[in-house]
Amino acid sequence: MVKSEAIVPVMIIVSEEDKPLLTELFLFYHDTGKGAVLDIPGNTGSIISNLKKVDRIDILYDEDNIDPYRAKVGDLTGIDIPFYYIISLENLEKMVDLIDGLNLFIANPVDIRKDGRTYLLPSGSVTLDGAKVVSYLLYNIDGESDSEKIDRNHKFIKSLLEKMADSRGYLSTDEVSDFTRDMAVTNMDRKSFENFLSYLSDLDMDRLQYNKVLGVKRFVDNKELLFPHYDERLLKELVNQIEDYLVNIQSLSDQGVAFSVEILNGTDINGLASRTSQILKSFGYKIAGLGNATRTDGQEVEKTVILDRKGNPDAAKGLAALLKCERWHSEADESLDDTIDITLILGKDFDGRYVK
Known part of the structure; x- marks a missing residue:
């Protein structure tokens, strides 16, 4: 359970071919204007009760029945997750174009040709259209660490939330609101979605806190799984710390x-x-x-x-x-x-x- 009912958790998922490409647990607290994101890797290893074995948590993922996956993420983090927002890469491309692109900083230009696909991205502070944002999420550089990949996910999610907040008025119009919600799989009705956009517009993005799951990698049944430290207890402690950060008006974390x-x-x-x-x-x-x-x-x-x-x-x-x-x-x-x-x-x- 979250420490305050005013802390709102939303599970945001970008899917690729009916599997989660990224899962970000977004928590925000309206009273302080602070938010945090926690990246949940699909290869997180845990006991899958209905299968009676240890496996990747994303084996539970099913867009037609998201509850088992949502419950497992909630079990790992120790909180109830009332809302989810799932969007496929195809619809993400449309969504990004609808809000006139995402602003991102890319340290080095990307020019990769792999598996029949080409990934071309400019360097610097750039505005990427929908197709470029998809490339930004999909490209892999040889030797890139998991941490670097997660940092890229976090940059994407921050830019997406910022742009959704900036486009609140447009996204809340009758025609566009129905269209954007139809592009996603979500349990937010129109009123809830508009409240979500309202909260985003009040969020201090400069104080958005980024978090990731740390653990030990082991192979189980020829699958490389990430097992959170200390039988998942450390992850729950991290979430408690995130909640403390959100509800406290001032903290050392606020100072960067x-x-x-x-x-x-x-x-x-x-x-x-x-x-x-x-x-x-x-x-x-x-x-x-x-x-x-x-x-x-x-x-x-x-x-x-x-x-x-x-x-x-x-x-x-x-x-x-x-x-x-x-x-x-x-x-x-x-x-x-x-x-x-x-x-x-x-x-x-x-x-x-x-x-x-």
């Missing part, structure tokens, strides 16, 4: 702060710092570096401690709250890399997620 953390392993557990970095990344922290902590007489560090390196105790307190760590203090060190905001020294009392 992404604190940089140095993680030092003071234990004999190999890879603990690396695994911890994945957790912190899922909560928006940058990782400045990984290493081993200094030991006394070769002994493991007993107690986890968090050090504020930049005279910003709130940053250390925030991380301490996330890890349930009671030991933190400010300790400036001019010899350190000036990009490090916080040093986290992991002790024997850290169980991989919390300090015990």
Whole structure:
């Protein structure tokens, strides 16, 4: 359940050949004008109860019966999802042309010919028509990471929401409203859709928060699945953090702060710092570096401690709250890399997620 009934979750799906090309969980809170998106990969691995096996969650996807897929996304995130809006690539192209294109920034020009298709996109700040937006979503660059692909999805969804908000008056007219809703599979009636557009027009897009699912990839039945960290508990914690961000008028996230953390392993557990970095990344922290902590007489560090390196105790307190760590203090060190905001020294009392 969401923390406030005023937080409205909407599942936005772009489909390709009756499968979700992207699924974005969009949450917004009208009172603060803040919103967030969470990318849900189709290859997220989970127990599929009706099949009695572990599989990709998008195996449940059926546009004629979206409820099983919607329920699974809700189960993963721990929230009820009252609304969904599904649009195929073909109809997305029409929709984008209807609202006069999407504004996007493309760092490098794209010129790819693959599988009988050609993807040509200019660089810079550009307005893409419907066909170009489809190319923007579909092209793949050799060596492109999942994170880079998700970032591209987020840029698309932000531009789409912005343009829908800007076109609110036009999209709300009798003829166009019926046409746009007919292009999609949605449980929003006309009044709900107009309210959705109204909320978008009040949203502060500059404070739109972007989130993604982090986990471990494993092959199951020859399928590469992404299993969220800590049996999906970390994903639910991330959603709780998103909700806190939405309902609080001011927060560190509003300032665009992404604190940089140095993680030092003071234990004999190999890879603990690396695994911890994945957790912190899922909560928006940058990782400045990984290493081993200094030991006394070769002994493991007993107690986890968090050090504020930049005279910003709130940053250390925030991380301490996330890890349930009671030991933190400010300790400036001019010899350190000036990009490090916080040093986290992991002790024997850290169980991989919390300090015990």
